[in-house]
Amino acid sequence: MSIDLLTRPKCSECPIRHRAVCSRCDEDELLQLEVIKSYKSFAAGDQIMWRGDELTYVASVVKGVATLSKTMEDGRVQMVGLLLPSDFIGRPDRRTIDFDVVAATDVTLCCFARKPFDKLLDTVPHVSQRLMEIALDELDAARDWMVLLGRKTAREKIATFVEMMVRRQHVGGLGLDKHPLVLPLTRDEISNYLGLTLETVSRQLNALKKEGVLRFNDRRRFEVIDMQALHAATGDDADGGVLS
Amino acid sequence: MSIDLLTRPKCSECPIRHRAVCSRCDEDELLQLEVIKSYKSFAAGDQIMWRGDELTYVASVVKGVATLSKTMEDGRVQMVGLLLPSDFIGRPDRRTIDFDVVAATDVTLCCFARKPFDKLLDTVPHVSQRLMEIALDELDAARDWMVLLGRKTAREKIATFVEMMVRRQHVGGLGLDKHPLVLPLTRDEISNYLGLTLETVSRQLNALKKEGVLRFNDRRRFEVIDMQALHAATGDDADGGVLS
DNA sequence: CCTCCTCTTTGACACAGATCAAGCTATGAG
DNA sequence: CTCATAGCTTGATCTGTGTCAAAGAGGAGG
Numbered sequence: 001m002s003i004d005l006l007t008r009p010k011c012s013e014c015p016i017r018h019r020a021v022c023s024r025c026d027e028d029e030l031l032q033l034e035v036i037k038s039y040k041s042f043a044a045g046d047q048i049m050w051r052g053d054e055l056t057y058v059a060s061v062v063k064g065v066a067t068l069s070k071t072m073e074d075g076r077v078q079m080v081g082l083l084l085p086s087d088f089i090g091r092p093d094r095r096t097i098d099f100d101v102v103a104a105t106d107v108t109l110c111c112f113a114r115k116p117f118d119k120l121l122d123t124v125p126h127v128s129q130r131l132m133e134i135a136l137d138e139l140d141a142a143r144d145w146m147v148l149l150g151r152k153t154a155r156e157k158i159a160t161f162v163e164m165m166v167r168r169q170h171v172g173g174l175g176l177d178k179h180p181l182v183l184p185l186t187r188d189e190i191s192n193y194l195g196l197t198l199e200t201v202s203r204q205l206n207a208l209k210k211e212g213v214l215r216f217n218d219r220r221r222f223e224v225i226d227m228q229a230l231h232a233a234t235g236d237d238a239d240g241g242v243l244s
Numbered sequence: 245m246s247i248d249l250l251t252r253p254k255c256s257e258c259p260i261r262h263r264a265v266c267s268r269c270d271e272d273e274l275l276q277l278e279v280i281k282s283y284k285s286f287a288a289g290d291q292i293m294w295r296g297d298e299l300t301y302v303a304s305v306v307k308g309v310a311t312l313s314k315t316m317e318d319g320r321v322q323m324v325g326l327l328l329p330s331d332f333i334g335r336p337d338r339r340t341i342d343f344d345v346v347a348a349t350d351v352t353l354c355c356f357a358r359k360p361f362d363k364l365l366d367t368v369p370h371v372s373q374r375l376m377e378i379a380l381d382e383l384d385a386a387r388d389w390m391v392l393l394g395r396k397t398a399r400e401k402i403a404t405f406v407e408m409m410v411r412r413q414h415v416g417g418l419g420l421d422k423h424p425l426v427l428p429l430t431r432d433e434i435s436n437y438l439g440l441t442l443e444t445v446s447r448q449l450n451a452l453k454k455e456g457v458l459r460f461n462d463r464r465r466f467e468v469i470d471m472q473a474l475h476a477a478t479g480d481d482a483d484g485g486v487l488s
Numbered sequence: 489c490c491t492c493c494t495c496t497t498t499g500a501c502a503c504a505g506a507t508c509a510a511g512c513t514a515t516g517a518g
Numbered sequence: 519c520t521c522a523t524a525g526c527t528t529g530a531t532c533t534g535t536g537t538c539a540a541a542g543a544g545g546a547g548g
Binding site: 397398441443444447462463 | 505506513514
Binding site for chain 2: 068070072073074076077078080081091092093094098099128129131132133135136138139140142143144145146147149150151194195235236237238
């Protein structure tokens with residue numbers, strides 16, 4: 001999965017130092033990019049980009065969680081994407097974005113200036129292919145989310161969300177689907193992601209707790225007691241469980 | 245808008261006869277494709293592709309309307325896309341699709357065999373760029389739809405849908421945002437697109453009729469009496485109205 | 489240690505939309 | 519012309535979530 005788009009740690013101990021590589025040929029063709037990349041940090045709650053902003057750089061999430069969301073005239077909010085480490089912001093040939101990007105936790109981005117990046121796309125072959133893959137992955141994710149938003153019950157939405165958190169942290173992280181899992185969003189943010197209210201999120205989360213499916217230490221830290229029951233509650237096909 | 249992806253009418257009177265062109269350089273670089281393309285027709289209701297099918301060809305819709313939808317284990321259905329004339333089916337480097345494609349009306353597709361098409365992507369530069377644009381357009385559309393599914397009321401959903409039908413038929417068609425508009429989907433299909441039940445769709449549509457916003461001849465054919473009221477009912481920003 | 493502030497939980501109640509159930513209207517076949 | 523069928527409308531009722539309100543954590547700063 002898109003771990004090595006354009007940024008990859010030079011050594012695993014120092015997750016901040018990335019280099020640009022081509023994931024296809026696995027060579028440092030793009031080492032030139034080293035020169036023009038930079039890091040930006042944002043505190044939890046900071047706005048990273050505003051809807052309509054000129055995109056002066058593209059970026060990859062190194063650390064933390066950011067949200068993409070759209071706000072209606074009257075204030076209703078729908079989150080349309082969640083950026084975890086290794087996810088990418090930016091799109092070739094688009095000067096602006098049509099949603100807000102906000103740091104949900106403290107976030108570090110690895111940024112590439114727009115112009116050189118665009119030129120890169122023309123010169124190095126496989127990079128644009130990689131970007132296409134990313135775009136299609138996002139499209140698939142968006143469509144799955146449409147099913148969730150349009151047809152799933154509150155309980156199924158919550159279970160799906162939790163399962164997704166488990167999977168993403170399992171893959172990126174250290175293994176062990178149990179002990180050290182984190183909910184990187186507040187109840188309110190989760191509700192905006194799932195098309196619910198924060199009260200409903202709270203109730204459903206506590207229902208799963210009461211049933212012994214989840215356990216919470218903190219409000220944010222939890223573990224899954226009964227993975228099977230969790231999956232059963234998602235409403236998804238039986239197989240989709242462990243697969244990427 | 246993506247009218248001239250890979251298929252463009254040779255003359256406007258004969259919309260069936262397409263040739264492959266590169267929309268960037270506007271040259272017939274791809275005329276070779278003439279050789280390997282073919283037309284397939286489907287009757288309303290026909291399944292065009294099944295979820296998980298091997299994609300042996302990519303295609304462009306010439307005539308008619310097709311739907312993309314996902315079905316949950318227990319039968320709940322969510323439509324995740326609507327293909328109108330000039331829309332494209334298929335994705336580079338993906339062998340399968342994860343949803344069903346069904347003909348909502350009689351449909352004619354302009355098909356290109358998979359293999360030569362893939363090779364084309366490697367050789368002709370701007371085609372893959374065009375595909376990227378298409379993918380990003382679809383992604384934007386999917387995200388707008390997420391807002392609709394997650395946050396809009398039944399009335400807003402219906403109004404948004406109708407407005408979209410007006411816009412799409414206005415652009416592709418002959419002009420005149422009035423008289424000859426068609427609802428290419430049944431109430432049931434619309435409900436699956438909007439995350440509602442068919443009864444709610446029927447009620448909301450008739451509500452708009454009773455208020456004098458719409459008028460129906462047929463169950464399928466309608467005209468917009470009060471465009472402004474329609475837009476006001478969508479819940480969208482004031483400006484988005486007439487823009488592409 | 490206390491206090492403020494933000495996030496969360498919990499309860500009571502309301503309502504939009506789902507569900508269930510007839511009945512209606514076209515259209516096409518025989 | 520009649521019948522059958524598929525799609526649509528309309529009504530009555532139910533229910534899952536939203537809404538409103540109040541009170542309970544937990545952390546940060548003094």
